[in-house]
Amino acid sequence: MKYYLAIDIGASSGRHIVGWVENGAMRTEEVYRFPNGVKKEDGHLVWDIAALEKSVRAGIKAAFAKYPVIESLAIDTWAVDYVLMKGEREVLPCYAYRDDRTQAAVEAVHAKVPFADLYARTGIQFQPFNTIYQLTDDKMHGRLEGVTDFLMIPEYLSYKLTGVKAHEYTNATTTGLVNAATKTYDKTLIEALGLPERLFGALSAPGTALGALLPEVAAEAGGNTQVVLCASHDTASAVEGIPMTDGAYLSSGTWSLLGAKSKEAICTDTARRANFSNEGGVGYVRFQKNIMGMWLIQSLKKELCPDDSYDDVMHAAQESTFSGVVDADDARFLAPASMKAAFDSWFEEGKGPHTVGDYFRCAYRSLAQSYRLALGELSTCMGRRFDTLYIVGGGAKNSYLNELTYSLCGVRVVALPIEATALGNLKIQSVRGL
Numbered sequence: 001m002k003y004y005l006a007i008d009i010g011a012s013s014g015r016h017i018v019g020w021v022e023n024g025a026m027r028t029e030e031v032y033r034f035p036n037g038v039k040k041e042d043g044h045l046v047w048d049i050a051a052l053e054k055s056v057r058a059g060i061k062a063a064f065a066k067y068p069v070i071e072s073l074a075i076d077t078w079a080v081d082y083v084l085m086k087g088e089r090e091v092l093p094c095y096a097y098r099d100d101r102t103q104a105a106v107e108a109v110h111a112k113v114p115f116a117d118l119y120a121r122t123g124i125q126f127q128p129f130n131t132i133y134q135l136t137d138d139k140m141h142g143r144l145e146g147v148t149d150f151l152m153i154p155e156y157l158s159y160k161l162t163g164v165k166a167h168e169y170t171n172a173t174t175t176g177l178v179n180a181a182t183k184t185y186d187k188t189l190i191e192a193l194g195l196p197e198r199l200f201g202a203l204s205a206p207g208t209a210l211g212a213l214l215p216e217v218a219a220e221a222g223g224n225t226q227v228v229l230c231a232s233h234d235t236a237s238a239v240e241g242i243p244m245t246d247g248a249y250l251s252s253g254t255w256s257l258l259g260a261k262s263k264e265a266i267c268t269d270t271a272r273r274a275n276f277s278n279e280g281g282v283g284y285v286r287f288q289k290n291i292m293g294m295w296l297i298q299s300l301k302k303e304l305c306p307d308d309s310y311d312d313v314m315h316a317a318q319e320s321t322f323s324g325v326v327d328a329d330d331a332r333f334l335a336p337a338s339m340k341a342a343f344d345s346w347f348e349e350g351k352g353p354h355t356v357g358d359y360f361r362c363a364y365r366s367l368a369q370s371y372r373l374a375l376g377e378l379s380t381c382m383g384r385r386f387d388t389l390y391i392v393g394g395g396a397k398n399s400y401l402n403e404l405t406y407s408l409c410g411v412r413v414v415a416l417p418i419e420a421t422a423l424g425n426l427k428i429q430s431v432r433g434l
Contacts, residue, residue, distance in 0.1 A: 005063050005073035005225070006425035007056055008234065009154075011254045012037055012298065014052075016059035017419060018067050019426035026426055028419065031066055032059035038096040045099040045335065047153070049083060049090070053160050057220060060161075060213075064223035072209075072429050074230035075154040076237045076421060078254075079174035079279075080131045083156040084138065085149040085165075097129035098335040105137035113192055116272065121189055123180035123267040123278030124173070127290060128331075131175035135195055150199045154232035161217050161227050164210040168229045169203040170236035170280035178203070180265035180278050180285075206231040206282050207432040228432060230425040231282055238392055240282050241424030242416065247388035248378060249288075250371065250405075251420070252395025254295045258374045259288025266381055274377040282428065287382065291370045292328040294395050296363040299339035304356050313360045314400045320357035325366040368404035375409055388412045392420035 006017045016032035034055040038045045056075070063070060084091035095101060106128055109118075115126060124130065131152075138144050151159055152171045159165050172178050172185070177200065179186040185200040208229045218224040231237040238251045239261070251257040262285045265278035271287075279286045301313055308316075326333070326346045336342040343359055344352050353359045371389075379385050389411045395401055396415040406413040 002071045002430070003067045003069065004426050004429040005060070005070050006230070006422040006429070007059060007073060007075040007157075008237075008419070008422045008425060009036060009052070009056075009075065009077040010234065011078055014055060014059070015419075015422070016063055017422040017426070018063055018070070019422070019430070021430055026423055026430070028422065028426070029066075032062040034059065038098060041093055044093065044101065045096040046093040047081065047096050049092075049094045049153075049156070052153075053157060056157055056161070057217065060217075060221045064221050068223060070223065070225045072226040072228045072432070074228050074232070074425050074429050075157050076230055076232050076234045076425050077153045077157075079152075079171055079233045079235070080127075080129055080134070082131060082134075082150045082152045084143065084147045085151060086146050087148055091143060091147060095134065097134075099129075100335065102128050102133040102137050105133045105140060108140065109133055109136050109193060113189065116269075118176065118189070119272040120267050121179055121186055122173075122176050123265040123271070124176040125275045125277035125290065132177055132193070135175075136193060139195060144196055144199075147196065147199065152232065155229075158210055158227050158229070161213055162211045163214055164227075166204050166208070166210055166229060167201055168208075168232040169205055170231040170282070171233040172203050173278075173280035174233055178280075180267055183280070204229055206236075206428050209432075228429055230428045231280075233279070234421045235288075236279065236281055236286065237424035237428070238421040239286055239424065240427055241418070241420035241422070242390050242392055244390045247390055247414075248375060248386040248411075250389055250391045250395075252293065252391055252393040252401075254293055254298065256291040256293035256367065256371070256395065257286075257288050258291060258371055258378070259286055260378060260382060260386065261285070262287040262382065268381065271381045274381060276377065276381055287378070289374045289377070291367070291374060292333055293367070296328060296333060296339065296367065297360065299336075300343075300359050300363060303338060303340050304359060310398070313356075314398060316355075316357035317360035317364050318400055320355060320361040322353050322355075322358035322361050323365075324352065324362055325369050326362065328363075328366045328370045364398075364401050364404055367401060368408045371405050372408045375411065386411060388414060391415045392418060
């Protein structure tokens with residue numbers, strides 16, 4: 001039996017999952033879990049990358065304690081964020097995508113390359129936190145001087161395990177700097193923006209081996225293994241882990257990613273106006289749209305009823321009769337000091353939610369409405385109708401949201417409460433290991 005280790009890190013937690021193929025099916029066991037989250041530092045939202053590395057190493061040690069022989073491991077995380085390097089030294093802080101530092105950078109980028117031209121080249125939807133704007137902000141503040149590398153978060157963590165620096169294709173596409181046609185970093189675009197060309201090396205495909213654990217890492221972990229690249233953008237691994245042959249998908253977590261597989265990038269004006277993205281997949285393009293997702297629920301819960309379970313807030317929403325909805329993708333909901341206040345600001349005085357259940361019902365209904373709108377746009381852009389929506393991630397376990405999605409979207413909803421991201425990660429490793 002061959003065992004593989006998936007290290008799947010989200011914005012709120014990370015997990016180490018060992019997988020093996022048995023009777024033609026992937027079996028899994030979670031061996032380690034740890035919390036994650038942004039912190040406030042000097043007025044900015046940042047990641048504690050030292051703590052992340054420490055947790056990654058601790059989980060590898062826990063995996064070896066139970067499974068002494070592991071064929072390989074691979075790391076996936078959220079997209080767009082990165083670590084700047086000067087040789088072997090990190091340039092800190094490591095900013096988090098929800099930080100609001102990029103406003104001037106967005107204007108600076110679009111002054112040099114209008115967004116319509118950007119989209120035609122890269123096919124990546126506009127988000128103010130896209131890597132292209134973050135790197136431009138770094139340039140504007142002198143943070144790129146002397147920098148030798150930039151590594152996306154999962155590739156940075158893999159580098160700390162192996163000493164090998166790499167750029168994985170699926171995650172690189174989320175930077176907004178990869179050409180949709182050539183599937184390589186767009187050197188013309190990079191030159192136009194004045195970004196250092198040395199930072200943008202060759203892209204590696206999912207399944208590429210980086211090397212064994214460094215001796216000191218292996219000694220601490222109690223074993224050695226090969227580190228490989230999965231589809232290191234977690235959504236790319238999640239889509240690879242969905243048992244689907246057709247239809248649309250919804251990866252429902254802190255963010256909701258709704259889309260479908262496409263043979264080629266769709267960089268039309270219609271797709272741009274709908275703000276759909278063409279991101280790398282494993283032999284296909286993920287034509288999808290970012291929707292604010294369970295972040296709304298997580299933030300309201302933290303503020304209004306931190307001791308309640310997610311089942312509790314779901315039941316409170318079901319008992320409410322509040323009918324108002326918000327635009328879940330409005331900028332006010334991205335990183336508010338108070339999510340409750342953000343919801344209140346949407347409505348005229350006295351017409352907003354009142355009870356805890358009202359707030360959650362409003363959030364759930366608003367998400368389902370966003371899914372309905374996105375499905376319609378998806379059909380228009382791809383020229384086909386979608387009758388089935390496959391839902392994976394934490395949101396797949398929410399029966400109330402699934403019911404709302406079915407009711408509002410008018411499609412068959414297939415909720416798969418599986419660790420799709422870890423399964424996709426493990427699938428890439430196991431196929432490589434055959």
